[in-house]
Amino acid sequence: MAQHTNSGNPNVDLAYRRKKNAEDMKHQVISFALMIFLTLVAFFAIGYDKFSPWFSVPFILLLAIVQVGFQLYYFMHMSHKGHELPALFLYSGVFVAFLTIWAFMTIVWW
Amino acid sequence: MSTVARKKSLIWDYLTTVDHKKIAILYLIAGGLFFIMGGIEALFIRIQLAVPNNDFVSAGLYNEILTMHGTTMIFLAAMPLVFAMMNAVVPIQIGARDVAFPFLNSLGFWLFFFGGLFLNLSWFLGGAPDAGWTSYASLSLESPGHGIDFYVLGLQISGLGTLIGGINFLVTIVNMRAPGMTYMRMPLFTWTTFVASALILFAFPPLTVGLIFLMMDRLFGGNFFDPALGGNTIIWEHLFWIFGHPEVYILVLPAFGIFSEIISTFSKKRLFGYSSMVFATVLIGFLGFMVWAHHMFTVGMGPIANAIFAVATMAIAVPTGIKIFNWLFTMWGGSIRFTTPMLYAVGFIPSFVMGGVTGVMNATAAADYQYHDSYFVVAHFHYVIVGGVVFALLAGAHYWWPKMFGKMLSEKLGKVTFWLFFIGFHLTFFIQHFLGLMGMPRRVFTYLPGQGWETGNLISTIGAFFMAAGTIVLLVNIVITTVKGKKAEADAWGDGRTLEWAVSSPAPEYNFAQTPLVRGLDALWVEKMEGKKGLTPAEPLGDIHMPNPSFLPFVISLGLFISALGFMYHNDHSWGLMVGIVGLLITFGAMFLRSVIDDHGYHIHKEEIIEAEKKGAKA
Helix, strand or coil, rough: CCCHHHCCCCCCCCHHHHHHHHHHHHHHHHHHHCCCCCHHHHHHHHHHHCHHHHHHHHHHHHHHHHHHHHHHHHHCCCCCCCCCHHHHHHHHHHHHHHHHHHHHHHHCCC | CCHCCCCCCCCHHHHHHCCCCHHHHHHHHHHHHHHHHHHHHHHHHHHHHHHHCCCCCCHHHHHHHHHHHHHHHHHHHHHHHHHHHHHHHHHHHCCCCCCCCCHHHHHHHHHHHHHHHHHEEEEEEECCCCCCCCCCHHHHHCCCCCCCHHHHHHHHHHHHHHHHHHHHHHHHHHHHCCCCCHHCCCCCCHHHHHHHHHHHHHHHHHHHHHHHHHHHHHHHHCCCCCCHCCCCCHHHHHHHHHHHHHHHHHHHHHHHHHHHHHHHHCCCCCCCCCCHHHHHHHHHHHHHHCCCCCCCHHHHHCHHHHHHHHHHHHCCCCCCCCCCCCHHHHHHHCCCCCHHHHHHHHHHHHHHHCCCCHHHHHHHHHHHHHHEEEHHHHHHHHHHHHHHHHHHHHHHHHHHHHHHHHCCCCCHHHHHHHHHHHHHHHHHHHHHHHHHHHCEEECCCCCCCCCCCCCHHHHHHHHHHHHHHHHHHHHHHHHHHHCCCCEEECCCCCCCCHHHHHHHCCCCCCCCCCCECCCCCCCCCCHCCCCCCCCCCCCCCCEEEECCCHHHHHHHHHHHHHHHHHCCCCCCCCCHHHHHHHHHHHHHHHHHHHHCCCCEEEECCCHHHHHHHHHHHHH
């Protein structure tokens, strides 16, 4: 079925697969380097005392979201085909959680 | 059949089974027993309220009975009975040989069973929980004794089982569909199971969190809900209803699915507006997460919150209305057969619509200040849960009984059950709308004469006995059928449309000798219309790989049960902590064994399958 199209099938053209794997590897290395860089930036933002917390807290949260994206799409292969359904469930879960917290923060009186 | 070679005692077979059809039977029996217990509790409630100033039970005992009635019916009767239907039917409907994780399926059942057992032990160990099925924190924290602890720990264990079951069905429906069974060819019961499982996935974690908070507060010195120490008692209400409202849809969506199958089969028509049915199901599931606070209008959230949640709630009436009209249009012009399941389906439509209408009334926040905590609300949710879910479970039990047990339930007794139950249901709950409007509060153990509530309450009690009589007739029906019922055909009702009616009744343990090729919606009907006897196979006949039975799910669940008992008493007795830890060791030990033992399952060989299929064809 469609979910298994990215599983290893030895009959598929070997040269193509090798090229694809090399490309994947390149993406992984780049995103790994970026993630280390972003982590350093986050530490710097907190450590540098000229930045007020009003800037640095939202800033590192933004970096965290980018990191989660890298993690999911490059290291856990969500960018590949056949991950539409996990993505659907993941985003529905995020949406429901977001909606609940949003409702608490805006309209619900504690 | 290969079971002949692997013969073992019936009890050991069921204790260790990982077969979805046998787990369905386990769910049916356990859920049925809890349904009867909850029903007896309901009868006690109605006897106590039959006349003013009654002293059939004391006030404290009444609170316990009322709490256990609600908790039992929702968590230990309705949920497992829904799971019984899902397990019995869904894998066969999608052309699969089992669920995706047979071991987890068994674990889910045993967790539910031990959780339910634990909850009901409270009757013998110093008193049941008495803070209502919602167990609002400020009340439940004050409750003396261990009643609430039984509630918290018992629901935590059975909730784990439900979560496991839900995830299992999600994975099964995503991955195990037969070739050609696209999403938009899935029978509606499979669709509603899919959406209900997604709701379980998202709704049960908030309950788990709430129960952990309550457990911390009651047993381990926490203060999550104690305002005097910086806690907030309202958080429980939010967490409970963020779970509690989707829970209603977890129950009622599969009920919609069951009725969609029944109405289409006995109208001999394709379901009207199939794609809009699917759309409405998904939409109801989606909206179900945005309305929880309508249970809390009188908490004091303020006019903006109340207004937004009121409008969101009313929006749910739209997809539900779509469904109602689709069922009516399915019947319109159909060749209708009034079998027992069809009677329930036809009785369900007006009953459920009444529950829906009072739901919109309750959703009107300003008016809700009048209805809140009155019998009007009691009438509303019984119309939805009994008129929707219980009717569906009874209908489904009659409809799929031949598929589960291989014998047809008596139609004559089935119709007697229906009429007794249907009349009793309306007799019991219709009058309660008016009792509520006349000011009778819910959850009171008695009332004074001279307020105009006497007649209404007496009628309501009489109705409850009609429902009890209906249930007894059903039990008699089951016994008679089991002893001397006639053997059911594969297509037991003669008009089956979906895949489960293509395999023998009861289905062989491997379900399909050859995985079928699905060529359209209502796959079996498509084949029948082309004059074919069976399904088109999608694979050659070959050996079938089966999972081995396992006793470990029982042990894992038993460990948690022992552990819960220990931790509950750890403040009173020194042995408590020890027992609690030993229980956890049993659980984790069994999980460790599961991880290290290599279990490759076994094969049913081609010759055995040919043999079994020949026997099945003759019967």
